[in-house]
Amino acid sequence: MSQPAFTPDAYAAQLAAKQQRLHELLAPFAAPPAQVFASPLSHYRLRAEFRLWREQEERHYAMFEAGDKHTPILINDFPIASQRINTLMPPLKAAWQASRVLSFKLFQVEFLTTLAGDALITLCYHRPLDAEWQAEAEQLAARLGVSLIGRSRGQRLVIGRDYVAEEMTVAGRTFRYRQPEGAFTQPNGTVCQHMLQWAYDTLGPRDDDLLELYCGNGNFTLPLSTRVRKVLATEISKTSVNAALANLADNAIDNIELVRLSAEELTQALNEVRPFRRLAGIDLKSYDFGTVFVDPPRAGMDPDTCELTRRFDNILYISCNPETLARDIARLNDTHQVTQCALFDQFPWTHHMESGVLLQRR
Structure with missing residues (x-):
């Protein structure tokens, strides 16, 4: 990406094009105008992955x-990565340049950071990692003030923690999140906070229960649980x-039951097609579900x-693919109508966008 692309005018035009695209996709369903949540123009991305390229003995x-x-x-x-990533890049590069132990067969570096300032670096190698590597890596982690993971085939050595700690504030309450290395997290923390607040406001206070599919690390689950009687999340x-x-546990929330099931498996359980041992002790018939929250993959x-x-x-639906969102709304359009809509610009300077809709029974 070239620096001239990072201008306010270019961003405004691109965001307007995304808004128009979402409007056209949802127009057949008489969707209301989308509430738009813009991204910071730079330093918004909390994770980054780089390959290493060797030229003249330098990686x-x-x-x-x-x-x-x-x-x-x-x-x-x-410039699109967080300030923390940009601050860490030069001293990390200097460290591997100065150490054959750290640089030998190092081929990839991954950064994971948070709005709260935490950072985790993963170093990926085409060789086994030994005690000498561990000793140097421990010194490096201490100098940089980060957790560090070394990966090679069949090895995963953790120095510090294998997750970063994030904080998100919704409706005046701060929620703490562990975000593990290698697991999905929202890359744009500022926009993620807007998404959480929008979902919280859109759900509103309720006296019934919430079913959540594709709950991940509980990103939406935690704040939404404060709006309902109880939650079943999968x-x-x-x-x-x-x-x-x-x-x-970290947030002392006790009205959520979390089950390791796919959305397809939960459908089978609710339809009483087959029992699941992972649902032992959970009485599905005790729930009075008023809302289902879904945040599915791109498909x-x-x-x-x-x-x-x-x-x-x-149906409260967060989508990372407006085309499949429109397809799913078309499947539901005979019984449900779109009453609220939002565009979340998680991925500025790309064509990708996140969106959210509330569908309510006609």
Whole structure:
């Protein structure tokens, strides 16, 4: 990415184009105008991944255009990444340049940071990591004030913690999150906070229960749980489930049941197609669900899950792909209508966008 692209006028034009695109996709459903949440123009991305490119005995941070693995774009700073990442990049590079132990067969570097200022660096190698590497890596982590993970085939050595600590404030309450290395987290922390507040406001105070599919590490689960009687949340990733359970404990929230099931499996359980040992002790019939919250992957909801959501009076849907969002709304349009809509610009300077809708029973 070239520096001239980072101008307010260019950003405003791009955001307007995204708004128009979302409007056109949702126009067949008579959706109201979208509330738009813009991103900071720079230093918004909390994670970054770089390959290393060797030139004249020096390894550089590098990125590649899609489809081209042979023409590197050498990186000295990265204006879309957080200030913390940009601050860490030069001393980390100096450290591997000064140490054969740290640099030998190092091929990739990953940064994970938070709005709260925490940082984790992962160094990836094409060689086994030994005690000499561990000793130097421990000194490096202490100098940089970070946690550090070394990865090679069959190895994962953790110095400090294997997660970063984040804080998000919604409706005046601060929620603490563990965000593990290798698990999905929202990359744009500022916009993520807008998403949480929008979902909280849109759900509103209720006296019934919430079903959440694809809950991840509990990013939305925690603030939404304060709006309802109780929550049943599902997630298939073990890493995300473990993080979510830790986050429930860290925030002293006790009205959430978390189950490691896919959305498809939960559909089977609710339809009484088959029992699941992972639901032992949970009485599904005790829930009075008024709303289902979904934040699916880019592929959207599978047809069975889409049919499941039709049962609920309210469907709160966060999407990272407006095309599959529009497809799923079309499937539900005979029973539900879009009553609220939002655009969250998680990915400025790209064509990607996040959006949110509230569908309510006609």
